[in-house]
Amino acid sequence: MLLADIAARLSSAATPEAVMEATLAQIRAVNGEVNALVSLRSEADLLAEARGAREGPLAGVPVAIKDLANAEGLPTSMGSPLFAGQVAVEDDLFVARMRAAGAIVIGKSNTPEFGLGSHTVNPVHGATRNAYDPALSAGGSSGGAAVALATGMLEIADGSDMMGSLRNPAGWANVYGMRPTFGLVPGARKGDTFLNMLATNGPMARSPKGLAQLLEVQAGPDPMQPHGRGLFRAEDVEPRTGRIGWLGDWGGAYPMEAGVLATCEAALDEMRRAGFEVVEMAAPFDAGALWRSWICLRSWAVAGALGPLYDDPEMRAALKPAAIWEIERGRALSAAEVHAASVIRSDWFARAAGLFDEVDALALPTAQCWPFDVDLVHPTGIAGVAMDTYHRWMEVVIPASLIGLPAIAVPAGFGTNGLPVGLQLVGRQGSDAALIGMAEMWHRATGWPDARPPEMPSAQGA
Numbered sequence: 001m002l003l004a005d006i007a008a009r010l011s012s013a014a015t016p017e018a019v020m021e022a023t024l025a026q027i028r029a030v031n032g033e034v035n036a037l038v039s040l041r042s043e044a045d046l047l048a049e050a051r052g053a054r055e056g057p058l059a060g061v062p063v064a065i066k067d068l069a070n071a072e073g074l075p076t077s078m079g080s081p082l083f084a085g086q087v088a089v090e091d092d093l094f095v096a097r098m099r100a101a102g103a104i105v106i107g108k109s110n111t112p113e114f115g116l117g118s119h120t121v122n123p124v125h126g127a128t129r130n131a132y133d134p135a136l137s138a139g140g141s142s143g144g145a146a147v148a149l150a151t152g153m154l155e156i157a158d159g160s161d162m163m164g165s166l167r168n169p170a171g172w173a174n175v176y177g178m179r180p181t182f183g184l185v186p187g188a189r190k191g192d193t194f195l196n197m198l199a200t201n202g203p204m205a206r207s208p209k210g211l212a213q214l215l216e217v218q219a220g221p222d223p224m225q226p227h228g229r230g231l232f233r234a235e236d237v238e239p240r241t242g243r244i245g246w247l248g249d250w251g252g253a254y255p256m257e258a259g260v261l262a263t264c265e266a267a268l269d270e271m272r273r274a275g276f277e278v279v280e281m282a283a284p285f286d287a288g289a290l291w292r293s294w295i296c297l298r299s300w301a302v303a304g305a306l307g308p309l310y311d312d313p314e315m316r317a318a319l320k321p322a323a324i325w326e327i328e329r330g331r332a333l334s335a336a337e338v339h340a341a342s343v344i345r346s347d348w349f350a351r352a353a354g355l356f357d358e359v360d361a362l363a364l365p366t367a368q369c370w371p372f373d374v375d376l377v378h379p380t381g382i383a384g385v386a387m388d389t390y391h392r393w394m395e396v397v398i399p400a401s402l403i404g405l406p407a408i409a410v411p412a413g414f415g416t417n418g419l420p421v422g423l424q425l426v427g428r429q430g431s432d433a434a435l436i437g438m439a440e441m442w443h444r445a446t447g448w449p450d451a452r453p454p455e456m457p458s459a460q461g462a
Helices: 001-010 014-033 043-051 094-102 142-150 208-217 262-274 287-311 322-331 335-355 392-401 432-444
Strands: 062-066 105-109 132-138 156-161 178-181 202-204 244-248 278-279 361-365 407-414 421-426
Touching: 001 014, 001 208, 014 043, 014 062, 014 105, 043 335, 062 142, 062 156, 094 105, 094 156, 094 208, 105 361, 132 156, 142 156, 142 202, 156 208, 156 262, 178 208, 178 432, 202 208, 244 262, 244 322, 244 392, 262 278, 262 361, 262 407, 262 421, 262 432, 287 322, 287 335, 361 392, 361 432, 392 407, 407 432, 421 432
Parallel strands: 062 105, 244 278, 244 361
Antiparallel strands: 156 202, 178 202, 178 407, 361 421, 407 421
């Protein structure tokens, strides 16, 4: 049980109340430095809820909901001053499922404004700082969740992923993050539920076991949404090796900061020693075409979601430049351009399907650079190559995102700079259990989150 795992890590008795007390002590000890958790509930209320914790697979487990999702009774700021203080009147579906499974919602995890950009900073709650160097970025948009996991404030956490938001921050925090097969975890019931298939909710955790147990709770069809994919059962996950196709920098298309590829390749060598077969693969599709398809469909989706805010001049003035850029790009697109982008997406899906006849998973880094200065807006160049958009430095995540494939970020170790990086393992549609099984085999061989924790104060030492 996850509650027992938390208790062992925090040197606590394995009861919901004792675990909550230890969790709150850990939050007091470390959250002030990293600013990962926000909108926290009162300790008295949380301890009272822990004393009456309901039964279920997540019984008594403390969780913090990413501040893009609704948790009844807590603010949903989305990192925007336009919504600061807005209190949710009901849970989003996956949040309701977590509560029904016995989880105790302690507050929210920090995120960039509207989740745009893989750097967790916003004008409402400020910046979340990297667990391994607080002067650096935590990534994003699930940066608060990743840092809360890395620093031992949480065992599991929800997140969401359009452009690597469950993978990049996990890689920069030495924990696990999973983008499930699109449709496995239902999204929001409001707005477009048919056409926009880029973003998904999913689990993050300190272990693959935690990923599986949270995904089982989050997953399952919603009769009010059209793309459900059935249930996920944690019991279907078995430790396994497999044949991994290493794509590296996609044949030179993705600029990489020095040391990123070397660290990932060292991890792949360790995987070989653990029984995995690793083969190098040539770039399977034109990277330029993938990027053109991605920025078209992403801008089109963002414009649809945030367009009403842009239409109000006062609200528009409060939007971050990235949001305005996306909305204006999306609104300038023609139907023919959107169709052409989706044709590229379809062609890539067909090509990728064939790759999984050769390998069980494709491997790529979780990011193209190391964590950058927390005061930067975004990287403007990598390895001498200028980044022409606020998110171009995350191009390496779009092969999975564009076509809804499952992808799991596993810790890949540390560079000579002492900073962590992750590997994405990308599988065929519906291979979620197999991917978690491979992550579990890797976890048993390395135990990275516990083997190399961040050097921060703990509740025991505070």
